[in-house]
Amino acid sequence: MWYFSAAWQQQIALDDGHHQLTYAELAKAVQARQAWLEQQNVSRVALFMDNGIEWVLFDLACQQAKVCCVPVPVFFSAQQTQYLLQASAIELLLVGQVQAEILADTSHPTPFSQVFSQRLDPAVVPHLPLGTHKITFTSGTTGTPKGVCLSNESQLTVARSLASSIGLEQVKHLCLLPLATLLENIAGIYAPLMVGGTVYLASQTERGFQGSRLVEPQAMLALISQQQPNSVILVPELLSFMVLACNQGWQPPTWLQFIAVGGGKVSAALIEQARALGLPVYQGYGLSECASVVSLNTPEADQASSAGKLLPHAQVRVENGELIVSGNLFLGYMNQPESFYPTEFASGDLVRLEDDFLTIEGRRKNVLINSFGRNISPEWVEAELLATQCFRTVMVFGDAQPFCGALLVLLQPDMPHDTIQAVIDKVNSGLPDYAQIGAWLLSSEPLEHIEGLVTSTGKLIRKQILAHFDDRIQGLYQINQCANY
Known part of the structure; x- marks a missing residue:
């Protein structure tokens, strides 16, 4: 499924500060994990790892093996994680070193360094739409996460739209958000790899994170200064920290060309303030049910007061003020057959649409979206x-x-x-x-x-x-x- 240009073979594709993989090495590493997954004879695999090279390799290997990949957010509670594993009937759980220590004697080494596995014996088979290759779990507006079923093609369609709209060739992207976050998964991994870019992967400690929260802002800033990326993706809270840091003397790297911010509404005033401080910030909008990004501001098409221009693949209409999306949609919610194969999706967001620029005006219901992009x-x-x-x-x-x-x-x-x-x-x-x-x-x-x-x-x-x-x-x-x- 993944074909990399021959011209990129010796370029660095993945870098974690300790190891690097060229595009040639990436292709071989993915093939090795694909073959191993096929030997396991499983249909559903969960990735319970911190950001790292192995997360990316197994995600891509699942795509090529046509195995359903279920990312486990590191910020979920133990109860939510258990629900995720049981509801999606995970057969094989892949974990990193830290998670393996938590699971103690129940995890076993794999042929791949720092990756451990745990065989699970699900009591039931989940009811999934045909063609489900990834299940991304929302935080759930109640305590129970909701499984959004996606095809490989729907994810790659969004990645291709992003790559063509942003237009950064051979970009160096620093992943700041957890890879279990669909936005970072698609826009931070797939899109850069489509243009011969380098994806830099740092642990949550190196990023200054604990769970879904930024607890050490200085660590994040030091990482950005050290790695000199061309692009990063932020949620509103991280943008606020970055603006505050600039006001206190931090200088953003001159190589930083594109900061995408999404996951919650950002005021035009904050966008303008950030840009005045040298932060090239562009707001976007998306939903898991639409395979992530629907609209995005770019240097070529920008309205700071909006959530951006519709991406090339996006098909939308506005009905009674609410955004209705069609075209590149999810396949349905796990174990909810009445939701399978939708032709359109009512977002619950009240919007204005003018000249293909989308402005988000509010939520139809009482759901809160915090500045880290979590729904509550x-x-x-x-x-x-x-x-x-x-x-x-x-x-x-x-x-x-x-x-x-x-x-x-x-x-x-x-x-x-x-x-x-x-x-x-x-x-x-x-x-x-x-x-x-x-x-x-x-x-x-x-x-x-x-x-x-x-x-x-x-x-x-x-x-x-x-x-x-x-x-x-x-x-x-x-x-x-x-x-x-």
Whole structure:
């Protein structure tokens, strides 16, 4: 499936700072893993590894062997990971060194250095659409991840559109996002390899990450300065860190030509500020159900206030303000046969479409998208907090923010703050990191006592509540952002 130009044979395709593979070596390495996978006689393989060369090699080998590849996000909770493995009936789990240590005696060496395997015996066979070659799991707007089934061709179609639209030949791309993130997988690996580029792969420690969060911004900045990439992909939170760093004296490498930002709405003001600081930022928009990117700004076609121009493959229309996508779609959701083989997909996003430029104006429902691009249903986290029997009312917020916050009304008004924090810590321990409560504030009176915040049937009027507490909420994030940098 992958054919590399003869002119690239001696060029570096993959680099992790310790090892490099030329395109000739890449092709042979993928073939070796393809042959090994075929010997295993399995249909579904999960990749549970940190970013690295082996992740890429096995991903490409799965494509060539026509084996369904299921990336396991390193930021999933143990419960979500277990659900992913069971629901997709994984037969072979491939893990890196760190993950092998976690699995202890259950993993076994493979012929490939630093890659271990675990045979699983699924009790059921998943119901998948024909042609499913990758299952990418969303974070799930509730705690249960949703498996999006994709064909190889749908992924490569998007990669080809990106490669032609961005136009960087033999680009050096630094992968900052986890490879289990579909955007980085397609735009950060496939697209660069289609143009003879070099993909640089660094561990989460080298990138300054822990789970889905950036915990050491200086490590990320040092990596960018050291590697001098031409392109990177960011989520909004990483862009905010980069802008802050520039304001504090960090100089972005002059070789950095294209910074794609996606996974959540970014204000035009932040884009303009970033560009004024020397960051060549271009916002895009996509969905897993559309095999990732649908639109993207580029140097040749740019509107900073928009999420970019539709890519060549994209077919869309707007109905009652909502974006409806057709053409290059997913095959359906795993184990949901009623969703199989869709001809169009209702995105849930309210948009404007003018001259093929897409502007995202909001979400149809209450789903929050944090600044790391994770989808969170506030009702899910609220239910977990209310179940403690400590709170009369809870409203979770955090759209376009680095962490979730909570507005709390106590059942016992005299509860000490330390006790409140202990309760929240206990709830957080059962949630994936992107859904945990990072800060909270108290309302001194029940929300139903404040006019316009609650309906007659007791439902929260979220927009009004956010407006009423806006100053305190903004202050909450300002304090924590300053403390965390």
